[in-house]
Amino acid sequence: MVNKRFWLGILVIVLVFGMTVVGCDNDSTSGGGGSTSGGGGSTSGGGGANSALNGTWVRTSDDFGYEFTLNNGNFEGRSKNGILVDKGTYTNNNGTMTMKSTHFWGESFSYPGSTLDAKWYTKSEIQSAIPSFPSSSLDAYFQENTWTYSVSGNTFTRTLIDGSYTQIYTKK
Numbered sequence: 001m002v003n004k005r006f007w008l009g010i011l012v013i014v015l016v017f018g019m020t021v022v023g024c025d026n027d028s029t030s031g032g033g034g035s036t037s038g039g040g041g042s043t044s045g046g047g048g049a050n051s052a053l054n055g056t057w058v059r060t061s062d063d064f065g066y067e068f069t070l071n072n073g074n075f076e077g078r079s080k081n082g083i084l085v086d087k088g089t090y091t092n093n094n095g096t097m098t099m100k101s102t103h104f105w106g107e108s109f110s111y112p113g114s115t116l117d118a119k120w121y122t123k124s125e126i127q128s129a130i131p132s133f134p135s136s137s138l139d140a141y142f143q144e145n146t147w148t149y150s151v152s153g154n155t156f157t158r159t160l161i162d163g164s165y166t167q168i169y170t171k172k
Contacts, residue, residue, distance in 0.1 A: 050092050052151045057169035067172065075099065083108050086141075087120065092149070097158060100144040 051072075058067040065080020076087040084105035091098050104126065106116030114130045123142045126133065147158040154171040 050151075053092065053097075053149075053156070056172040057156050058172050059167055060170050061166065061168035067169075077101075079108065095148055095150065096146060096161070097149045098144055098146045101142055104141065 053070045054072060056067060056069040059065065066077060066085070067080070068075050068077040070090065073089055073091065074087070075090055077085040079085055085108045086101040086104050088099060088101040088103065090100070103120040103122055105118070106121055107118045109116055109121065109126065111130050111133050114133075116126070116129055121129065123138060126138060127135070146161040148161060149156065149158040151157075156169040156171065157166065158169075159166040
């Protein structure tokens with residue numbers, strides 16, 4: 001009887017270890033019930049980005065109406081009227097996403113007394129086109145933001161890493 005308990009204990013340990021190894025998939029899914037979160041990291045422009053993030057997401061948590069399309073490490077944002085706003089890169093790893101705008105669309109970037117053409121602008125191009133624009137404000141537009149996130153079905157939820165702001169999106 002003691003021998004059977006010993007081998008049963010060994011079997012349980014092997015099963016737990018096996019489930020731990022299988023459960024540590026760093027690819028694109030984790031959790032159960034159709035929930036996806038985390039996923040392997042990516043570098044700017046592609047690679048192992050969480051494929052569950054790919055697609056167009058419309059913000060439903062407020063009236064701002066922002067939507068963005070995520071595509072393997074790159075994103076492009078639009079206003080609720082469909083006007084381009086920004087584009088950039090993102091990385092994600094284990095339920096954390098870091099996003100950085102690299103360009104802003106000229107027509108959506110306004111500053112009193114200045115207008116920009118309908119094209120993409122980098123930070124330095126905006127500084128050249130609008131020299132009076134405060135650099136600290138411009139830095140805020142182009143700063144990197146880190147979020148925790150989860151995807152469950154057609155719902156994408158992200159929260160700033162400090163917990164101060166949450167946004168909820170629905171897949172288009």
